[in-house]
Amino acid sequence: MSEAAPRAGGPDFEALLRRALAPVEPPADLAERLEGRLTEITELAAEELEAWELGAMRDPRNWARPVAAVVIGGAAGAGLVVLRARHRAQARRPPSATRALADAAERALREVFQEARRISR
C-alpha cells in the first residue's frame, strides 16, 4: 500500500474508518469476573437486609448500612429525595434548632451513600 493519505470522501473512506475502528473483543475472563461482581453485590445487599434487626435500628448510628443495602439493591430516586429535602430545608430557612436536626439528617444520609459506595467496590 502506498504512503499516500487515504482517499477522502465517499464510501472508501468510511470503509477504511470501519476497518480502523474494528470492534475490540473483551478479555475472555471479563464476563466471568463481571458476573462475579454482580453476584457479590446482590448477595451483600441481601445479607444486609437480612441482618436488619429492629432493636438495633433505634440507634441512628446503625441506619447507614441497611439503608445502603437498599440503595445497592436498586432503590432508585434516593438522590432525588435528598435533593428535594435540601431544597425544602433551604426554602424554609429553619431556625437554628431545626437546622441542627437537618444537618444531622444530612450527615446520616451522607454516611449512607459512603457506605453504599464502599459496599459496591
Next chain:
Amino acid sequence: MATTDKARLDRDFSELYKAHLRDVYSYAYYRVGNHHDAEDLTTQTFLQAYRHFERAQRESHGRPLRPWLIRIAHNLAANLYRDRSRKPQTALDESMPVQAIHTTEDLVEGRDELARILEGVQQLPDDRREALIMRFALGMDNREIARALGRTDGATKVLIHRAIRQLEEIIKQEGAPS
C-alpha cells in the same frame, strides 16, 4: 420486589450484558485508549446499569437499551477524565491491531493507513470522536447515537458528517509532503 420479578430482572440483565459486553468494551477501549482502563470502565458501566436496570427497562417502552448503556459509559468516562484532569495521554495500546478483529490483509497492506486514521480519530473533539466510535466500532445508527449522546437525530447526523469531514482533513494534512 417479588422473587419472580427479581429473577426475571436478573435474567433480562444477564441477556443485556451478554449481548452488549463487546459494544461497551469497544466503546470504552477507543474512548480511554488502553485495555486496563477499558476493563475498569466496562465493569463500572455494567454495575451502574444493574442498579438502575429496572427503571430503565420500565421507561424504555421496548426500545433497545444499548444507547442507555453507552450513555452510562460516556458519563463514567467523562468523570474519569475529570478526576484525572487529563485526556488519554498516549495513542491506543500497541497490542490493539492484534486484539481487534482485523484481518491479515489489514495488518499487511493497510496497517499504516489504519493507524493514521486511528491517530486522526484521537485528535477529534470529544463529541465527534465519540460519534464516530459509536457509528463505526459499534455500528449504531443515527437514532441510537442521538439517544446515547442526548441530542436530536438531526444534530447527530450533522455531528457525524462534520466528524468525518474533519478527520479527512486531518489525514490529508498529515499525509501531505512537508
